[in-house]
Amino acid sequence: MNSSKKGNVLPIVMMILLFGMISFVTNLAAPMGVVVKSQFQTSNLLGMLGNFANFLAYLFMGIPAGKLLEKIGYKKTALIGIVVGFVGVGIQYTSGLASSFFVYLLGAFVAGFSMCILNVVVNPMLNTLGGGGKKGNQLIQVGATFNSFMGTSVPLLVGVLVGEVTKNTAIKDVNPVMFIALGIFALVGLVLYFVDIPEPHMNVAGEAKEKSSHSAWSFRHFILGAIGIGVYVGVEVGVPGTMFFFLTDANAGALDGGTAGTVVATYWLLMLVGRFVGASIGGKVSSKTMLIVASAVGMVLAFMAIISPITSTVAIPVFQRSTTGIAFGLANVPINAMYLVLIGLCTSVMWGGIFNLAVEGLGRFTASASGIFMTMVVGGGILPLIQNGVADNLGFMTSYWVPFLGLAYLLYYSLIGSKNVNTDIPVE
Template sequence: MALITDQDSGLVTETNSSGKSYTLPFILIVSLFFLWGMAHNLDSILIPHLRKACQLKNWQSTLIDTSVFAAYFLMAIPAGMLLKKFGYKNSIIIGLTLFAGGAFLFVPAANTLSYPIFLGALFIIGCGLATLETAANPYATVLGDPAGATTRINLAASFNGLATIVGPYLGTIFILSGKEYTEAQLAAMSAVERANYFAGEAASVKVPYIILGCVLIAVALLFKVSNLPEIKNKAKEETSGGSFLGALRHRHLLWAVIAQFFYVGAQVCVTSFFIRMAHQGAHFDEKTAGTYLSWLYGGLFVAGRFIGTFLLKFIKPNVLLSVFAVLATLLCVVAILGEGGYVIYALGGVGFFMSIMFPTIFALGVEGLGDDTKPGSSWLIMSIVGGAILPVIMGLIIDSNGDNVQSGYIVPLLCFLVILYFGLNGYKIRKQIVTV
């Protein structure tokens, strides 16, 4: 999933008229969109895998999401401060270094079979991702003709969507072992056999994350040695930029923040338990389930972005958002009550209908804010903390229902109802309701 940053930031490049090519800098920026997409989509593989390797309850396994998205929430303001102090190029290098450091920490975490170290590593990765996204989104808009800014950032974001397919696919091949034992089978093993099994499961994450860390360091070095265009503020005086708390006096922004909180939570819930749902509801082995997460869910999510973008040329954003929310809700009902392979096809369909929700909610939320656009954008970005909270609730529901994964999908279902309300009513621009 990419964060949306205020693109009307008054930034220009110093080298726009120098005739230099921005091809290499833009390729480097595009690589960042792909890399942080990989990190997020590997989490969907890590949750069922570390649940098995570390013998976790469902709610404990969702702390993987909590670690990453809590880091986004906590790093939002510090990342902006880094950007202001060190500039875009150095902030990107700092973000890549944090990202790589977290990836390398997977080695001691696996060696000691320590879930807290895994969570610490993921938190550091999340801090790196937040820093990268804060810097890379606006930087992509200024690498070339200002008239092509929207095209450039959408092109970059498409590579983020590509990671929805590639991340789970590679994770399925290199992390998931396909070895699954019942509690009775584990109990029948000797202590040494059980220890070797758990150690082997944990060890499978080491090579992929070492490779990822090395790639990140290589990309950071490329940024270090590359002659990237400098960026500076326009000379003209900017407006006050509105009030951070005061922005919430706009009723439609307040509802957009709520809707975005539930959307991000819904997306993370759907993908975090997709593999376990495929195993329990459709009776797929974990390797097959991982393949379906990659090609079915990921493929439909990417297709939904392109098709949804096309439909938005003819259908009002709030109307399309409402229709997609209704259809996603109905597919959640199928996932909860159904049985067999079509349960997984229902979740794949949910991916299709979720694809436009984040940018559409964002756009509707900042519409008409004026000077409050920038603080309003910050609120919408911070609302992704829903990805840290709602999966834990889903895990607790599953645990309280005897490990019935299907029962947990009531959480994304309710999330889509909140989004439906926003599409039908909450998006409307009305009189300001709060004085701060």
């Protein structure tokens, strides 16, 4: 057993890197919207189309990715995801050379397929490599922490690069970020190709499965929870993504790209902090209570951002570029941005809470429910698109009624919708 665990060290490190890459590539789409908006002179809604294309892929790939994992196993599925991710980011890089908005959208869509596949792989693979139980869960938490770290780095890196450009920011200006993604994909792919991965959950050919007249869709609390996951991801992405547009707009925040990127990065940093706190109290506080508090506080913060005048400013601690590298410093921003950044503490603990409440009591249907959940991540593309459509017509702060209503739904789900009213359905 010990030798097996020692042999798993390298693939564990690679899986943690992939866990981070999921966040890195996914979070690249929103700040890239600012770049695309500048280069192609588009509206906020069109600028967010890359983010929409990235998440739209989940709608098509969520369930097939789960079946692919069952059929060919972790290693081959992960390698397929890595290759697709490399191609997707490569297409986005090519869009900068071709100066093509369509090619950029295609690259974002292809990258989304990769992110969906890898999302299906990394959680169970880390659990398996850790031997399950507490060790497996610990590895997943380590992966989630690195995921948050990489999510924090993206707007910071893009913001710094954009901040260095004086005129007409273009996709090619953020090529260094894409080179980082391509390099990590290549490294992880090569390592995984040459190492052995345990495959305890592959379906054996000819294996019979007992059919049931029921499914995960038979449970009301699961259906409402699946909707909740889509709403949650939309809120999580829409709040910082639209904030980037707001802070760089000449009629709103009017900050340079570098400063705007550091403010948005602080949102993701607070998500990292929130996950640490959530993990530390998770054994004492129920998912229901955690989701109630997070959604209610999030609503208050969103409401304060909406009603506060953008002329009021406040200094908040953010990442800043200095002569010695990246350090913390104070940035003067509209007070609305401070409230929006703090929402990161709330969204940090929502995924686990919604998932746990939605699959409670599902028994044998839990596995299929996980695939459906990945499909519903498409909400991360739909809600921000709607929000930026509102921003184009009614203003940035008015657009935050969209995540406010999303948080209101999550509060309803945590209080009422999460109750299992279908306990008569056999789940064994």
